Amino acid sequence: MASTSTPKKIDEVRKALDILNSEGWTADQLMEGVTLLLNQHILKYNWVGFYMLEPGANPPMLVLGHFQGAMTPHTRIPLNQGICGAAASSGKTVVVDDVNNDPRYLACSLETKSEIVVPIFLNGKVAGELDIDSHFPAAFGAEDRELLEYCARIVGQRLERK
Numbered sequence: 001m002a003s004t005s006t007p008k009k010i011d012e013v014r015k016a017l018d019i020l021n022s023e024g025w026t027a028d029q030l031m032e033g034v035t036l037l038l039n040q041h042i043l044k045y046n047w048v049g050f051y052m053l054e055p056g057a058n059p060p061m062l063v064l065g066h067f068q069g070a071m072t073p074h075t076r077i078p079l080n081q082g083i084c085g086a087a088a089s090s091g092k093t094v095v096v097d098d099v100n101n102d103p104r105y106l107a108c109s110l111e112t113k114s115e116i117v118v119p120i121f122l123n124g125k126v127a128g129e130l131d132i133d134s135h136f137p138a139a140f141g142a143e144d145r146e147l148l149e150y151c152a153r154i155v156g157q158r159l160e161r162k
């Protein structure tokens, strides 16, 4: 398995995302569509899901939303835990090439080898994130990051239009 996705595949998924995004769906429907599209079309994206910040929670809490893949024990993640907490608290994409060598990692599946978490912004503030796990080490290259940041952007824009 190549460490990055082919430009052709990324291009196809990008076009499909633009079609989804033009459907007039709610943010919730769009998020579900994004998880299905990414999980079905890019085979190394073995678990694809959204975590959203719980409105009004103190301390802040990430709550599992739409996802594809095996059920995870981590349905609620505080911001000081996990790769998910790191991405949400820093507002930056976190890429982990080898989850077993990252002390922050909260295990979901023994098969997971690498992970990317991309924050979603609503009016300039982190509102949630898109989390992808792969069974392959170092699965997330620059093209993947760009694609997933695009997904996060369209979801953030849709949330702003609510």
Ligand code: SME
Pocket (backbone or CB within 6 Å): 047, 049, 072, 074, 077, 081, 082, 083, 084, 085, 104, 105, 106, 107, 108, 115, 131, 133
């Ligand atoms: N691995 C994540 C937890 C969520 S599962 O991957 C679905 C983390 O370290 O925050």
